[in-house]
Amino acid sequence: MSKINSKKHYQSYLRNHFLIIAFSTLLIVTIVGNLSVKYFFGHYLNKQIIENNLQISDSVKTLISEEALNNQNIRALASSNNVYLRLYDPNKSVLIMDTETAKGNGMGYGKGNGMASLSKTDVSLLDFTAYDIETVVGQVVYVLEIGRHPDIVSSTLEGQFIFALNMVFFITLLATALFSIYYANYQSQKITTPISALIDNTKQIELEKYNNFKAIETDFLEINALNHSLAALNDKLSAQDTLRKRLTTDIAHELRNPLSILRSHIEAFVDGVWLPSEEKLLKCNDEILRLTRLIDELNELSVVENSLELKKQPHDLVGTINKVISSFEVLLEDHNIILTRELPSHFQIEYDEDRMIQVLVNLLSNAVKYSPDDTLIKIGLTVIENQMVFFMSDQGIGISKEDLPYIFERFYRSDSSRNRKTGGLGIGLAVTKAICDAHHFNIKAESQLGKGSEFYIYFS
Numbered sequence: 001m002s003k004i005n006s007k008k009h010y011q012s013y014l015r016n017h018f019l020i021i022a023f024s025t026l027l028i029v030t031i032v033g034n035l036s037v038k039y040f041f042g043h044y045l046n047k048q049i050i051e052n053n054l055q056i057s058d059s060v061k062t063l064i065s066e067e068a069l070n071n072q073n074i075r076a077l078a079s080s081n082n083v084y085l086r087l088y089d090p091n092k093s094v095l096i097m098d099t100e101t102a103k104g105n106g107m108g109y110g111k112g113n114g115m116a117s118l119s120k121t122d123v124s125l126l127d128f129t130a131y132d133i134e135t136v137v138g139q140v141v142y143v144l145e146i147g148r149h150p151d152i153v154s155s156t157l158e159g160q161f162i163f164a165l166n167m168v169f170f171i172t173l174l175a176t177a178l179f180s181i182y183y184a185n186y187q188s189q190k191i192t193t194p195i196s197a198l199i200d201n202t203k204q205i206e207l208e209k210y211n212n213f214k215a216i217e218t219d220f221l222e223i224n225a226l227n228h229s230l231a232a233l234n235d236k237l238s239a240q241d242t243l244r245k246r247l248t249t250d251i252a253h254e255l256r257n258p259l260s261i262l263r264s265h266i267e268a269f270v271d272g273v274w275l276p277s278e279e280k281l282l283k284c285n286d287e288i289l290r291l292t293r294l295i296d297e298l299n300e301l302s303v304v305e306n307s308l309e310l311k312k313q314p315h316d317l318v319g320t321i322n323k324v325i326s327s328f329e330v331l332l333e334d335h336n337i338i339l340t341r342e343l344p345s346h347f348q349i350e351y352d353e354d355r356m357i358q359v360l361v362n363l364l365s366n367a368v369k370y371s372p373d374d375t376l377i378k379i380g381l382t383v384i385e386n387q388m389v390f391f392m393s394d395q396g397i398g399i400s401k402e403d404l405p406y407i408f409e410r411f412y413r414s415d416s417s418r419n420r421k422t423g424g425l426g427i428g429l430a431v432t433k434a435i436c437d438a439h440h441f442n443i444k445a446e447s448q449l450g451k452g453s454e455f456y457i458y459f460s
Contacts, residue, residue: 014188022180030169037165053146056081057131060144064133071096084126084147095142125150194218194227201230210238239406254294258287297427308438310352317347317356317390321379324360328368335373342380347388349459355435362428363392363455371396371452390457399447407445408433 059077063069069087074096078085086097126147133142197216204212213234216227265284268274325339332339367377375395382389399407410430436443440460447453 015184018184019180026173026176053129056146057144061133086145088143090141194223198227205234210234258290261287300431310438312350312352314348314350315353317349318343320353320356324357328364331368337371337375337377339377344381347381351439359432359435362432367394388459393454395452398449398451398453400449404447
């Protein structure tokens with residue numbers, strides 16, 4: 001039960017994974033972007049701070065040389081650079097510092113310019129950097145300490161830029177999330193809709209409702225190919241279903257006639273209406289042979305489809321063809337059918353001669369059976385695309401375009417009424433194809449209704 005409950009619809013599965021990938025990508029981009037900005041800005045700001053400290057140190061040195069060193073000038077210098085300044089003499093005594101800020105009643109550094117101000121409580125938290133100031137070359141006279149807020153970014157305008165950048169990332173993330181949800185739903189539906197249609201088609205095949213099969217056209221070649229294969233399977237199963245239903249009628253017809261004749265004759269013998277004469281007994285024997293022939297046809301198909309054992313040996317195919325033609329000479333003369341041959345002197349190939357004779361007999365007997373008198377049958381060997389091919393053509397009644405794909409199916413007969421007259425269960429061509437397949441030969445047929453048929457066997 002747990003396994004069943006854990007299963008998900010493919011659409012939700014696809015949508016969820018698409019969203020996970022989209023959000024993960026955005027999150028990674030946001031984190032990497034922030035870290036990169038902080039790293040490069042931090043590196044840049046440190047460099048700027050060092051340069052700024054050196055400028056401040058030079059400014060103090062200038063004040064000393066100009067004898068303008070006093071609290072007011074130091075406070076102005078500190079305020080303009082958003083720093084806290086302390087100046088020591090060589091004895092480490094505080095010479096001058098920003099007393100207004102230290103008292104907390106002065107101008108907070110950077111007040112009004114968007115920077116963090118430095119109040120009295122801030123001083124203890126500042127990071128100080130000391131610089132030696134030389135008024136005489138090689139002699140340290142003063143030591144300048146420059147205090148700055150330890151959080152470089154939060155104390156500068158660049159902090160606002162980082163905040164703005166994060167807001168851009170957040171808005172982009174939100175907008176992309178909404179778009180991803182919409183796009184994931186759209187794409188998952190675009191993929192799963194034809195898949196659902198495929199599932200419905202397979203259910204129709206399962207229920208043997210072949211006429212309910214629907215064509216599917218999508219932008220995905222794989223789904224189109226799969227549905228094309230299912231359509232071919234549906235057509236094949238539909239044809240097989242039609243054959244199965246027709247077979248019942250055909251077998252009933254084929255069995256009813258001889259059994260009815262046998263029953264009527266035997267009843268006449270039993271009732272004393274007829275005496276068992278030689279003529280009447282021969283008629284009964286003919287019907288029994290007819291039933292036996294039908295059973296033999298079914299048995300032959302079973303043998304060739306399930307356990308056909310070939311005795312393949314090298315043979316001259318031309319000699320085998322001539323042997324079969326000679327056995328039909330009388331029948332051809334009776335129907336005044338002309339048979340022409342286009343054969344080489346010989347063609348050596350490996351096959352089971354008995355089974356090959358069976359194939360040729362089936363093809364030639366069908367050609368004679370369905371050809372009107374005074375027509376032409378042509379038999380020969382030719383080369384097509386560097387491959388030897390046997391061909392047989394007739395000027396018979398032909399096969400319709402609708403029936404042609406199914407003529408090698410067992411029990412298929414293109415015209416039930418016609419075949420009832422000619423007899424048989426439509427097994428001959430199925431047996432022929434089974435023998436060719438066992439030899440790895442490829443048999444094909446071409447035909448036009450009312451113009452005749454052509455059969456080709458391609459030898460591998």
